Amino acid sequence: MPLKHVALTTELYDYVVAHGTPPDAVLQEIEERTKEFGHYQIMQCVPEQGALLHMLTKLVGARKAIEVGTFTGYSSVCIGRGLPKDGQLLCCDVSEEWTRVARDAWEKAGLTDRIQLALGPALETLRSLPQEADVDIAFLDADKLNYWAYFEELLLRVRPNGLIIIDNTLFQGEVINPDTEHESARLVHAFNERLAADQRVEVVMLPIHDGVTLARKLL
Incomplete structure (x- = not known):
């Protein structure tokens, strides 16, 4: 079968972004404030990812969500907005400085009653949660050393047919390079x-x- 994928040039990428729902003022402010963190800004969720997270949260009818790796809050705003008013999103991060931007954004987006921030090692936070399979959707975007450990803890707590969404699974295209120097x-x-x-x-x-990977928990 001939290849049907399209190589994504800069121009085509701009076209893709321009033809999705654009980020609003809250998300735009997160982008601007994230620039203050210099090269760390590369860790921020991009608009098309945020739109996908929001849509998936809506599509699965999520009421309970977990995010591992919050940074400055772009993805958490997108997920939080996809939850009902009585929904709950637990955000795990280790940085008081980065999540200060996120907390400001949650307030401006009217999400403070829906989002709880747990500062500290995410594995400790996850392991402290009841092992009840009642989480509808989870987003994993944190340190790669613990990716599988995070996944295992999330899988225990995600309901059947629930989603775990994993970011950076192409890692700048280096995942197919056996000689890569990137740990x-x-x-x-x-x-x-x-x-x-x-x-x-x-x-x-x-x-x-x-690279974004969706993992649906089977029955």
Whole structure:
């Protein structure tokens, strides 16, 4: 079968972004404030990812969500807006400085009653939660060393047919380079291989930005 994928040039990427729902003032402010963190701004969720997270949250009818790796809050605003008024999003992060931007954004977006921030090592936070499979959707975007450990803890708590969304699964294209010097790329490659073989989930990898993988927990 001939290849049908389209190479994403800068011009075509701009076209893709221009033809989706644009970020509003709250999300635009997050983008501007994130620039103050210099090279760390690369960790911010991009508009098309945010729109996807919001849509998936709505589509699964999520009421309870977990985010591992919040940074300055772009993705959490998108997920939080997809929840009903009595919904709950638990955000896990280690940085008081970065999440200060997120907390300001939650207030401006009217989400403070829906979002709880847990500052500290995310594995400790996740392991402290009841092992009840009642989470509808989870977003994983944190340190790659612990990706599989985070995934295991999330899988215990996500309901059947619930989603775990994993970011950076293409890792700048380095995941297919066996000679890569990027330790994180090697870790993500190993994670991808293990996830693809996991019989507990149905998996699809999307070539959005730096790679987004959806893992649906099977019954």
